[in-house]
Amino acid sequence: MSNPMIPLVYNSKYNITAFGLQHLHPFDSVKYRRIHDWLIRQGLRKPQDFVSPRPCSRADLLRVHTQDYLHSLRKRAELARILEVGLLAFCPSCLARWRVLLPMRWACGGTMLACRLAREHGLAINLGGGFHHASRDKGGGFCVYADAPMALAILKDEGRITSALVVDTDAHQGNGTADAIRPWTWAHILDFFEEDIFPWPKVHETIAVPLRSRLCGTDYLEILREYLPEALDRFKPDLIVYNAGSDVLTTDPLASLRLSVQEMSERDLLVITEARTRNIPIAMVLSGGYGPHSWEAHARSLEGILTRFDSEIAYPAKAS
Numbered sequence: 054m055s056n057p058m059i060p061l062v063y064n065s066k067y068n069i070t071a072f073g074l075q076h077l078h079p080f081d082s083v084k085y086r087r088i089h090d091w092l093i094r095q096g097l098r099k100p101q102d103f104v105s106p107r108p109c110s111r112a113d114l115l116r117v118h119t120q121d122y123l124h125s126l127r128k129r130a131e132l133a134r135i136l137e138v139g140l141l142a143f144c145p146s147c148l149a150r151w152r153v154l155l156p157m158r159w160a161c162g163g164t165m166l167a168c169r170l171a172r173e174h175g176l177a178i179n180l181g182g183g184f185h186h187a188s189r190d191k192g193g194g195f196c197v198y199a200d201a202p203m204a205l206a207i208l209k210d211e212g213r214i215t216s217a218l219v220v221d222t223d224a225h226q227g228n229g230t231a232d233a234i235r236p237w238t239w240a241h242i243l244d245f246f247e248e249d250i251f252p253w254p255k256v257h258e259t260i261a262v263p264l265r266s267r268l269c270g271t272d273y274l275e276i277l278r279e280y281l282p283e284a285l286d287r288f289k290p291d292l293i294v295y296n297a298g299s300d301v302l303t304t305d306p307l308a309s310l311r312l313s314v315q316e317m318s319e320r321d322l323l324v325i326t327e328a329r330t331r332n333i334p335i336a337m338v339l340s341g342g343y344g345p346h347s348w349e350a351h352a353r354s355l356e357g358i359l360t361r362f363d364s365e366i367a368y369p370a371k372a373s
Contacts, residue, residue, distance in 0.1 A: 058363050060170040060177040061355075063089050063103045066159040067181040084348035085160075085180045085339075091352040097359050104170065106162035106179075108155065109203065113165070116206040117199050117233055122190040126154065126197065135192035154197060157184065161200040164294075164338050168204040171336035172213055172292060176325065176362060178355065183296045183340025185227035186252060194225065194251060194341075201294045201338065202233035205240055208292065215239060218290040220281065220324055223298025223340045224308035225251055230296070231258045243284045245277065247308050260284055266309045270316030273301070277320060281327055293328050293335040297321050299342030299350045307343045314346060318354040325358055329365070 069082035081087075092098045114123060125131050136153065160181030170177035185201065186194035201219055208214045219234070219242040221227040226246040234240040241259040248255075248263035255261070262280055264273065285293075301310045301317055312320070321337070328335040337358075339351055 057174075057365075058098075058102060059359055060104050060167070060174055061092070061098060061102065061180060062106055062163040062167045062170070062177065063180040064105045064159050064163065065089075066108075067156055067163065069153055069156045081342070081347055082156075084342070084351070087348040088180055088339075088352045088355065091349070092355065092359075095352075095356060097356060104166065106159065106166040108158040109161040109165060109198070109200075113161070113203060113207065114158075114198060116210070117189055117203045119190045122192075126192075132197075135197055136195055157197050160184075161198050161203060164200040164336070165204040165207060167336040167338065168208055168292060168294065169213070171334040172208070175332070175334050176329065176337075178337040178358070180339060182338035183223070183298065184229070185221060185223060185296050185340060186225070186229040188229040188232035191229070191232075193229070196229060199229055199233045201230055201296065202240075204336075205234070205237075205292070205294065209237075209239065214291040216288065216290045217241070217292045217294065218243060218284065218288050219294045219296060220284075221245065221296040221298075221340075222277070222301065222320060222324070223296055224300040224305065224310050225298070225341060226255055226258075226261070227296060228252045228256045231256050241284075241288050241290075243280065245273075245280070247310055250308055264310065268310050270312040270319075273310065273312055274316065274319060274323065277323060281324065285327055285331055285333065289331075290333060293333055295321075295324050295328075295335055295337040296340045297324070297337055297351075297354070298340035299347040300344070302342070302344055302346060302350055304344040304346050305342065314350045314353055317350050318357045321354045322357050322361065325362065329362065 163179040164182035167179035184196035186196035187199040
């Protein structure tokens with residue numbers, strides 16, 4: 054490969070456009086397209102450079118979710134609760150399946166593909182995914198499907214990994230991911246989250262790092278540097294799934310951490326660098342973020358990662 058590039062996984066079907074209903078929730082459900090288009094405008098990628106996944110199947114989802122839970126998603130009231138959009142309780146079920154659930158299944162397929170590509174190339178990024186409030190039998194916080202646990206379960210069953218670590222830096226605790234992987238002795242989570250915000254109650258995690266409200270970026274990065282290397286050296290995983298939420302920004306309306314766009318970019322570069330230094334394959338997903346600068350912060354963070362690591366992507370990943 055003469056010009057190696059980090060695989061970026063994306064499909065336009067990630068974007069949720071439900072005849073305006075998406076505007077009833079603060080999550081920017083078309084930020085994936087904004088990031089994709091910005092990377093092209095900056096000359097960092099061409100349209101043909103992105104890798105398209107397939108949507109995850111029901112069989113894929115059953116690797117982590119229960120039959121009863123998937124069946125409950127047919128109930129409009131239950132879906133309205135999970136997505137935090139009350140009006141969905143009065144909309145046709147087919148609308149929610151077509152305009153909301155199917156895009157999320159495409160993004161889940163993207164996480165699965167990013168994990169596979171990370172094993173092959175050392176690093177891969179899904180421009181969507183990171184639905185870390187969804188567990189085996191419950192959804193919430195705009196998260197319906199547990200994409201990271203699903204991907205890990207499939208790779209484990211295929212013999213591609215024997216151990217995994219989820220590193221979650223979204224401002225909200227990854228309670229669903231933690232609950233989903235807790236029975237697996239081979240999977241662990243290192244979670245940095247703001248202590249006094251959703252979800253309640255907090256759940257048990259392998260390594261939980263609760264953060265005080267209004268924590269500044271300098272202190273945040275210091276805490277990350279304290280815990281991350283130790284966890285990587287302790288668990289020595291075959292694969293890291295990095296849940297890189299942008300709701301740590303000072304402009305985010307649903308959290309009160311005080312990171313700038315530059316500090317968030319430093320956070321992401323630090324996590325990727327620590328994994329790369331140890332030759333641990335890492336798949337990055339973008340997760341939450343609710344402020345007006347969420348998509349741009351992700352885009353600028355990715356610019357730094359691509360600039361730093363595109364030319365170094367060719368090292369072989371750990372053998373399966």
